[in-house]
Amino acid sequence: GQQVMQIPQYQHVQEGEDFTTYCNSSTTLSNIQWYKQRPGGHPVFLIQLVKSGEVKKQKRLTFQFGEAKKNSSLHITATQTTDVGTYFCVAGTASKLTFGTGTRLQVTL
């Protein structure tokens, strides 16, 4: 079956440092979504990428979809304590969504 791996599993940064999580699928995707889950909370949709090579920005967050539509990345510039949480990519095909393994981000002052 389809596998969606994210690296790293966990990252601890100091506030102000940048952060990147990478998402890799074993199959070509129709789209990729990203979600954020705060500790104790539920996943919240951040963005969806559809086109090969697509790049989207939301304030300090930059999302990229690979040219081959098999990988994606999320980059946060100058992290803040409010960025704490687990970031999941979700691989979309015509018939299903598969959650990645997630990257837990810890930010300290």
Place this chain on the structure above:
Amino acid sequence: SQTIHQWPATLVQPVGSPLSLECTVEGTSNPNLYWYRQAAGRGLQLLFYSIGIGQISSEVPQNLSASRPQDRQFILSSKKLLLSDSGFYLCAWGRNGTPGKLFFGSGTQLSVL
């Protein structure tokens, strides 16, 4: 606007007892509905999804079952809980058709003791 309700928020049940978790969606019709389970510090595992009333697809063999008695109601059940059923259960909905953006309920933390 659409909302999703999931209850209870927390539940402590003894091994061997039955389970019923309910999820309802408002403000949309014929949604795709999903049940996920999340072990502590882990990713989300899809348990069941439904594209319509009475239509349930199971992703993994397990001690649980799901039902969709009404268009916007999704129920997760078990006749006899196991210790391994403990976890954070999340209901989600998405628009009908090709899987897209998911909207999650607030989750149920289930502890089986």
